[in-house]
Amino acid sequence: MICPGCGLNNLPDANRCARCGQWLALGNVAEAAAGPPRATSRRWFRNRLYAIRRRRGFRWPQAAPANQEDGGCTGGGREIPAFVKAIVLGMFAPSWCQFRQQRRKRAWLYLGLFLTGLLGLLFTLGTPYRLVAIWLLAMAQTWSAGDAIPFLPTPSRVWKNAAACLLLFWAAALLDHAILAAFFYGQNWETIPYYYHYRQLNRGMVVKVTPQTAYQPGDIVATDIIYYAQAYRSYDRILATGAHQVEITGGEIYIDGRKFAREPINPDFTFPDWRQSMRPDEFLVLPSAYTIGLHADAGQQARNAICPILSVGRIRGKVDILFPVWHRLLLQEQP
Amino acid sequence: MNRRFNSLEIDAAPPPAPSTPEAASGEAVKDAQYFLDAGDQHFYRLEYEPALKDYSRATGIDPGARGAWTGQVFCLVELEEYREAELWYKKAVEIAGEDGPLLALRALIAARTADFEKACGFADAALEARGASPLPYIIRGEVFLYAKRNAEYNFNQACAIAPDDWRPRILIANACLFSQQQPAFILGLKFLQTFVDLHAPQPETLLALGRIQAAMGKTKLARSTFEQAATLCPEMTQLRHCLRATAPPKGFFARLFNRRS
Numbered sequence: 001m002i003c004p005g006c007g008l009n010n011l012p013d014a015n016r017c018a019r020c021g022q023w024l025a026l027g028n029v030a031e032a033a034a035g036p037p038r039a040t041s042r043r044w045f046r047n048r049l050y051a052i053r054r055r056r057g058f059r060w061p062q063a064a065p066a067n068q069e070d071g072g073c074t075g076g077g078r079e080i081p082a083f084v085k086a087i088v089l090g091m092f093a094p095s096w097c098q099f100r101q102q103r104r105k106r107a108w109l110y111l112g113l114f115l116t117g118l119l120g121l122l123f124t125l126g127t128p129y130r131l132v133a134i135w136l137l138a139m140a141q142t143w144s145a146g147d148a149i150p151f152l153p154t155p156s157r158v159w160k161n162a163a164a165c166l167l168l169f170w171a172a173a174l175l176d177h178a179i180l181a182a183f184f185y186g187q188n189w190e191t192i193p194y195y196y197h198y199r200q201l202n203r204g205m206v207v208k209v210t211p212q213t214a215y216q217p218g219d220i221v222a223t224d225i226i227y228y229a230q231a232y233r234s235y236d237r238i239l240a241t242g243a244h245q246v247e248i249t250g251g252e253i254y255i256d257g258r259k260f261a262r263e264p265i266n267p268d269f270t271f272p273d274w275r276q277s278m279r280p281d282e283f284l285v286l287p288s289a290y291t292i293g294l295h296a297d298a299g300q301q302a303r304n305a306i307c308p309i310l311s312v313g314r315i316r317g318k319v320d321i322l323f324p325v326w327h328r329l330l331l332q333e334q335p
Numbered sequence: 336m337n338r339r340f341n342s343l344e345i346d347a348a349p350p351p352a353p354s355t356p357e358a359a360s361g362e363a364v365k366d367a368q369y370f371l372d373a374g375d376q377h378f379y380r381l382e383y384e385p386a387l388k389d390y391s392r393a394t395g396i397d398p399g400a401r402g403a404w405t406g407q408v409f410c411l412v413e414l415e416e417y418r419e420a421e422l423w424y425k426k427a428v429e430i431a432g433e434d435g436p437l438l439a440l441r442a443l444i445a446a447r448t449a450d451f452e453k454a455c456g457f458a459d460a461a462l463e464a465r466g467a468s469p470l471p472y473i474i475r476g477e478v479f480l481y482a483k484r485n486a487e488y489n490f491n492q493a494c495a496i497a498p499d500d501w502r503p504r505i506l507i508a509n510a511c512l513f514s515q516q517q518p519a520f521i522l523g524l525k526f527l528q529t530f531v532d533l534h535a536p537q538p539e540t541l542l543a544l545g546r547i548q549a550a551m552g553k554t555k556l557a558r559s560t561f562e563q564a565a566t567l568c569p570e571m572t573q574l575r576h577c578l579r580a581t582a583p584p585k586g587f588f589a590r591l592f593n594r595r596s
Binding site: 022049054 | 388446447449481515
């Protein structure tokens with residue numbers, strides 16, 4: 001191999017010239033001289049995602065040794081659970097299929113529909129219309145997935161194709177519902193049951209029950225009523241705390257002989273006449289509905305079993321309404 | 336007669352070696368080192384496209400020049416072309432072999448693409464094979480910035496390797512600016528300001544100092560720093576952009592709503 005610099009005839013497998021040390025013709029030298037390959041697009045979106053992740057930071061993987069490097073340690077970022085990532089990716093799968101098949105316009109359309117459905121779900125969360133939003137979301141997913149699947153358009157296949165689409169819709173709706181329920185369950189959120197239909201506490205509302213050390217009159221709390229070894233969850237307002245003489249006569253509440261102005265969640269609820277003294281660690285919680293009577297055919301026995309005065313142990317926690325979001329403001333206005 | 340026998344003392348003194356046209360006309364010989372220096376000059380002036388071309392020419396002339404490969408990969412990282420940087424890093428390792436700075440650049444690619452687990456591993460490995468280069472310490476410091484650990488220790492170590500060199504300071508400033516965190520800006524300012532106060536002003540250091548000041552919201556101060564740099568080296572293209580960005584707003588509404596300190 002002839003050196004281009006000094007003309008020395010080197011051995012054929014030599015990389016450098018034996019005399020002047022210049023690099024001999026390598027296969028990749030010409031390629032390197034042409035310049036490195038450059039990106040064809042700016043990858044703006046991906047780089048912004050990288051920037052967000054960098055800003056969030058990370059936790060250094062090793063156990064912290066006691067040296068100078070750890071002097072200014074201020075903690076790391078928060079880890080997203082793997083199942084959340086899987087759920088989010090799974091929800092975007094139909095649109096991703098379209099992108100993969102090079103149908104960009106359709107993919108953006110389906111992605112837009114999906115995001116609109118997701119937004120609708122966010123708005124209807126905590127209302128009875130949540131199921132409608134889930135159906136709309138499932139419909140967008142089914143449409144997208146059905147478009148991505150290469151169905152055979154023969155007449156004999158029409159019913160089979162329609163059945164497959166229905167099955168897809170059913171599966172998507174079930175999956176979305178299950179994901180939402182799993183998310184609620186994972187966050188320890190609860191849904192108000194159907195027999196609550198009051199202004200401050202309506203069916204379908206999503207609430208969070210937070211145990212607290214002390215409760216104030218006016219707080220809405222979750223209580224467990226034990227009836228024949230079975231616990232029934234109910235949500236009601238604390239009307240009074242501390243040692244009082246409580247009396248219910250003709251549907252009116254009297255505390256220490258004076259008529260009480262604060263109303264329970266269901267002001268129309270009738271309770272049999274009743275009188276009792278409270279201990280300091282007890283709360284007056286007038287029930288809004290005979291929840292036990294709704295579940296079991298207990299009738300009058302259930303009424304007798306319910307006592308409006310609850311001890312601290314029966315109260316599970318304070319109820320904070322999460323969804324619908326606008327209801328939080330309404331709740332703050334209440335006493 | 337074969338050229339390899341030119342130096343033998345057979346007849347008389349050998350004829351003088353034919354000189355290149357550049358040498359004859361007094362120009363610098365455009366070898367790999369020339370392009371490497373030109374690339375470095377462009378790189379520290381934040382002119383990454385011309386720097387990339389110069390580094391590419393240097394690697395074309397001398398594929399064993401690790402500095403040129405390092406600069407080429409660094410340019411691609413600074414241009415946020417991480418996939419290409421990773422590709423070209425592999426090619427550099429294939430041709431020129433692995434070393435500390437190149438490994439540190441791999442850590443930088445991983446860190447900037449938010450693959451922090453890899454970044455930690457490569458940063459540690461680069462530190463073990465660093466040689467005399469401060470780059471592994473600087474890049475480890477940048478990874479520490481994302482981990483919210485003590486990056487200052489690493490930057491101090493990098494400056495201790497070359498106390499009178501302005502290049503590590505600029506790399507530190509760039510790392511701090513890229514992290515987009517206010518504490519990092521303060522850290523970068525600390526390293527650069529002390530150097531600028533003690534040494535003769537360089538246009539590159541003044542440019543980096545001005546950028547940090549602008550990032551911290553001290554626009555007027557940054558503009559005066561840029562103007563000082565412009566008197567030293569008016570042909571820096573990045574400086575023109577910076578001066579334009581820190582120019583006082585014109586017009587009634589601009590002055591009303593876009594007030595700068």
